[in-house]
Amino acid sequence: MLKSINSSNSFNLNKEESKELKTHRLLFIHDLILPNVTVLKNSKLQIFQIGNPKFNFNKVRILGIVTQIKNDILWIDDSSGCISVKLPKKGIYANRFDLFKVGCQLEVLGQLIECNNNNIIERFIEGER
Numbered sequence: 040m041l042k043s044i045n046s047s048n049s050f051n052l053n054k055e056e057s058k059e060l061k062t063h064r065l066l067f068i069h070d071l072i073l074p075n076v077t078v079l080k081n082s083k084l085q086i087f088q089i090g091n092p093k094f095n096f097n098k099v100r101i102l103g104i105v106t107q108i109k110n111d112i113l114w115i116d117d118s119s120g121c122i123s124v125k126l127p128k129k130g131i132y133a134n135r136f137d138l139f140k141v142g143c144q145l146e147v148l149g150q151l152i153e154c155n156n157n158n159i160i161e162r163f164i165e166g167e168r
Contacts, residue, residue, distance in 0.1 A: 060086065063100040063148050069119035071099060072162060076153055087151055099164060102146045108139060115145060124149065126166040 066089070074087040077095070086095050101124075103117035113124045124147050128136070139145065149164040 063098045064096045065100045067119040068117045068122045099151050123163040
C-alpha cells in the first residue's frame with residue numbers, strides 16, 4: 040500500500056509496478072531532482088514517480104562526470120544537473136575509492152533518497168551496499 044505525501048489518497052501497487060522497484064532506472068540527473076515523492080505506508084522507504092504514464096522507482100543508475108569529492112561523497116554532473124552521491128565505504132565501491140578522481144566518468148547504482156536537513160529538502164543517491 041502506498042500513500043502519497045501530498046494527498047490523502049492511497050493506492051495499491053500491482054505486481055508489475057512492484058517489479059519496477061527492483062530495477063535500477065537509468066535517468067538524467069535533472070529527472071531525479073524533479074519527481075513527486077511517495078512513501079510506503081508505515082515504512083521509511085521512499086518511492087518516486089516520473090513520466091507520463093507514471094512509473095514508480097527508487098533505485099537509479101546515473102552516468103556522469105565527478106565534479107567534487109569530499110570523504111565518501113561525490114558530486115556527479117551529467118550536463119542535465121548535478122547530484123551528490125554517498126558511497127558507503129563498505130559497499131560495492133569500497134575497493135574502488137582510490138580510482139575516483141575529479142574529472143573521471145562514473146556510473147553509479149544506488150537508491151534515490153530525499154531528506155529534510157534543517158528545513159532544506161535535499162535529494163541524493165546512496166550507492167549500493
